[in-house]
Amino acid sequence: MEISMTGIAKAFGTNQVLRDVSITLKAGEVHALMGENGAGKSTLMNILTGIHKADAGTITIDGVETTYPNPREAEKHGVAFIHQELNIWPNLTLLENLYLMRPIKNAFGMHDKKAMLAEATAKCEELNIDLPLTKEAGECSVGQQQMTEILRILMLDAKVVIMDEPTAALTERETDTLFHMMRQLKSRGVAIVYISHRMEEVFTECDTVTVMRDGHTIITKPIGETDVDEVVRHMVGRSIDEFYPERTTTPGEEILTVTDLIPDGFDNPISFNLRKGEILGVAGLMGAGRTEIMRAIFGVDNHNGGTITLNGESLHFKKPEDAIKAGIAFITEDRKGEGLILDFSIGSNITLPALKQLCPTHILKKDKMVDFADDLSRKLGVKTQSVHLPASSLSGGNQQKVVIAKWIGLSPSIIIMDEPTRGIDIGAKRDIYDLMNDLTNEGVSIIMVSSELPEILGMSDRVMVIHENSVAGILDRETATPESIMTLATGGQ
Template sequence: MKYMDINMVGICRSFGTNKVLGGVNLHIRPGEVHALMGENGAGKSTLMNILTGIHKADAGTILVDGKEVTFQNNKDAEEHGIAFIHQELNIWPNLSVLENLFPTNQPRTRLGLIDFKEMRRRAEAKCKEIGIELPLDAIAGECSVGQQQMTEITRNLMLDAKTVIMDEPTAALTERETDSLFAVMKTLKNNGVSVIYISHRMEEVFNNCDTITVMRDGQTISTRPTEETGMDQIVNDMVGRVMSEYYPVRTNVPGDEVFRVENFTQPGVFRDVSFSVRKGEILGVAGLMGAGRTEIMRAIFGVDPHESGKLYLEGKEIIIKKPLDAINHGFGFITENRKSEGLILDFSIGKNIALPSEERLAKGHVINAKAERDFSEELSHRLGVKAQSIDLAASTLSGGNQQKVVIAKWVGMHPKLLILDEPTRGIDIGAKKDIYDLMNELTAKGVSIIMVSSELPEVIGMSDRIMVIHEGRVAGIVDHKDATQTRIMTLATGGE
């Protein structure tokens, strides 16, 4: 394989009057895992879209192995050996994994028929080369996200990709799938393939990347070898200010019990789950992917069923069979998947914020348009949603701002209990800090919060107590002062 050296110099791009990139430089060396970091809106995706021919640069130069190139489109970039693995995977769900590996370039027999035997031979050889196993005969749409992602990576490597761009690749992966991805990245690196790794997850970047380039406001701020920098420096480069504390100090003292769960059970999913939440408390929920954390929260909110168990609010038993029951009891639920379950993307920002509170904003059966707008404007401003107007569609926002809109709509309902499932997944450092500050503000006003998170530093940094789930059961509840990553992981993996 011929290795690839990419050098992007002085790249500029504007959309109308909006200057998105202003002279960005990025150098990717052969066999390098190069992290590209920055807050949402920093210009990372636009830069990668220019590299892969989706957009054209207004100014600047792209050099591949020292020669200036301009890719006409994404296919042109792929043919030159640059593959872009997007967050939204490009998989044909009704075809088998094997068929997905050969979308247009199927080998043929002498009679002109598709040679499935040769397809399988090539696929198995490539999987062996990069050290993975794929269920070649399985329907791709029925495979896990990790298997689909590995399918797309393998497909591009079979097209002789020399540089692979991965955009937030671990956002929806289990821990085992994440480990497999990093193992594949290491193999690619050893084989001379370059990886451009876009992620907000500091720990992953520092453990797996050779070099870190930080962008801010369409500019290249820094490029440093990973071993010569630290997390504080990267955060400072990303947000333009020192963030001495990732997690704000918890000064609120939780009050009396507000919500209690007793022996909550759904066979095959979770069993005998019991816990309580106090007024103004943040109860963190930790555990491995697939342990049942999200399923428990969905059942509490009435999204999914449960077979037995009791719920108590302020000492009185309550019955929740559907989400409307939970909402009527003062519960809010920020789901793990904000795009498909938390927002109506075609609706305006203002309409999304006002939806759960429409009954309060209506006069009789008619919605008071002015009251609705004032309500949404106030909450949008309070949560720092960055948008030119609340009349814009929610789909136009960055991930961090979409998350703020989801939170705003439940905050406006004045909840007693707020369930947050992966509240900061896929959003940048600055937006995370805004959400942490809001959580502190809410608990100071007496709101109780249950926060499910896969990021142990976040769970430890923000929680008063931490409930650890292992295989659908409560493995233990740890007080903040006693919480360490080792202790939580021991409980999460079934240890004592």
């Protein structure tokens, strides 16, 4: 199946989202679609799959002009979209989610769960996927839910598969499995549209790249004829050399000491320190225990023994409120599930942690709250027409800025950032890096957990490497290299 989209235009009200966009998808090709959040990538694919109707332009499939009235019709004809926002019912099992729209029935017209389980199990074995098919989706990890959604699409025998940030919530093993699946699909002549901000994945797994900016297609090139610097330049208008700001802060005295902390499920004690104005990067493989350590420090999860000393005072955080009162903030890796209330306004999200300070008499002072939210959203460069709009209306990068804004409003002395730039575009990443620099210049200390080695190397003053629930080593900026970090992360010396 070959698809050509030519001269596509789309506006929502007065907001012109797409202008004269063209792209061609070929059978057996993995086509990367890149651009900053808001560039129009998802809107373009939503038009292809019938979620939106184009205002202008044509779509031809194998030479025949075609439009799908809805996504169900698109799937019937072999065009499937795996969205970044999962279409999973948490109260159903993974198996029930897989067969929700196309159950296998027996001779009496009843759902044949035995046949469905056998077929799904065989497909999992074929693709080397390990899923607890009879477990409720709400009790499964985000990665398992994501793999279920991917598996559902693959079982449709699709001819074109669109993947929007498919690896954002996957472990390294699950990501490897996904890439294996993609290669299998490619060998069968399936066309894949791969929407991602992760350059290393694009350059290792894709054949062609199309870059979009401000609703336009800027370039389309074979991967072998371009490089990361050119792609970044077309996406954001600047070179990758300017990607990470220069670290100008000299860390000061030690302000946080963690000694022999044993988070739940750990056998090895965790010890490290943090200095004033420092960015301490925390690296390691997925599942190494990085997030669990941070959750134990912040009081989200329990720990069995150990001490946390802040500015010379020994503390024990039984709940997050204790850590917040001590001046510690925690920006969770799951901004949509734990960091934001998406249905609330941007302003309500920003003011929520600071309500006691803003309204000490327990009477909400709306003008004061709006001024507070406006000031912080401007300071962090949140791109929105009004703080009264719902947080769900923002792009991923702007949602992340709102999460950071709500904690900055408390003037913390320490901020734990768990995957602070996951799933956001390059321009928004640079904004967050600049903000981190500004915060440390003001004396704030940051613990940054990240799975991206360039980010760890580009922003950290020191790097703590975690391997199998233990501190494998702490490296100075001068001695931290991709090789030294990966050696420690995989159990080497």
